Amino acid sequence: MRQRMEPRTLLDFMGMAERLKCNMRHSRTAENRRESVAEHTYRLCVFAWLVKEEFPDCDMDKVMRMSLFRDLGEAVTGDIPAFVKTDSDREVEESAISNVTVMLPERERKELDALFDELEKAETMEAKIVHALDKMEALIQHNEADIATWLPLEYDLQMTYGEKECKADPYLAKLREVIRQISADKIASEGEERGQSYYIRKGVENMHLEEVAALLHRTDWAKDRTEELIRKSMENACPYGLFLSDCISEGGKDRQIGFARVLTDGVTTFYLMDLVIEEAYRGQGFGTIMMNQIMKENGHLYGMLHTQTAKAFYERYGFREIGNTKKTEEIYMEKPCG
Template identity: 50%
Template sequence: MNTSTFLEILKVAEKLKCNTRHSWTSSGRHESVAEHSWRIALMALLMRDEFPKIDMDKVIHMCLIHDLGEAFTGDIPTFEKKEQDSEKEDEIFFQWIATFPTPYREEFTELLKEMNERKTDEAKLYKALDSLEAVIQHNEADISTWIPLEYDLQFTYGADKVEFSPYLKELKEEIDKKSTEKIAQKDEA
């Protein structure tokens, strides 16, 4: 890849550092889309032993690129996002990666298609991590940042995504315990 193209791709991707999510960090500021993507990639890296038959490098690639479309659209919280929002994000992402040089154009296109279809174990794992990281982040944020619907959403969000894996189901149960403890502490205060 020539250096000009390389820098142009990074310039677009940099917007993910600026675009914030609905989630808050433990220090009291909005989380960036880039921070979310980085952490799900780290989660995948740390789970290699739990999923020895899964191509974890592919999962990490999925985690790193999954929200690149949000460089153009910004983040829309899951409870507000509609199907047409996802379609628009994908359309813009596909248009952008169509400008990439070979082999990146093909790799990113195939990864995005696989991620959207969610048929492979790699795509299922990436999507589960995407959901689980959001509830983990909510548990780490001050509960004053939660909106009323998140009290239930903490327990339901991602629950369907972990069903294919005993390890992920156990992790979701542990996350749910942390959510229950956080809510109980607020109620005691």
């Protein structure tokens, strides 16, 4: 005979779940208050219900159960933002989940333990769907919040977070791309609301040579270039500059904080070089703003570049690795036309 759940056990577990209402997440709502873990869980379940018809071969009831209990461990640990969570934190969460499920009768305990094990392994399509939806729900919430509440690093996170998980299915990837575009539009609108506090210009006549040289001299690949070489390299290419207007830059004048060069014949091929953002402004979306403009004008062409550390960044724009060199640790990348 199946073990029945004693009323006290049921109420104790409900009390544990109540903590999800009290524990706050990093994300903020459109009304500028922090959301609770329970609120995130609720909308994750709504999300799973809305997409159920897109996955006719999956057990969407299981997806709903996984979504419902996915963050149960945070009743004990609280929410730890993904960008600061460590392996040690994950181990603590796993232990917390075990301490919670042990409260339940054997049947319910085994059911939840099996769900958490499946989520942890992330091998089934059901688990992959939940992980993708979980990350996209957080991205959606950030898009709904005032951009003034974003941390500097979240400008780039909105472009990259959850990308790997969403590759599990074309529909998930399509959803992720729409969310990414909304984020990009939000970032662009922020510049307009600030009175165009930043802007992009092209052409050697618009570049600030001394500031471009200062940017390049802080890189590993161009630290030895003279100003004369830099000037000539701009004259023989199409230089892009990202500028802060005097309303927010120091010194009361527009200042160049970003630079890139494009070599192109305009009809078949372009080569991207020297993309760099001043260190103090990295992680705030300015690299994305520059790259979006470059790809808007050149993305229909076959593209090439090489990089040492920004492979994942360029992969977002369709570039893929085609080779590398151990001597300089450079990765060569290309993107097809269109």
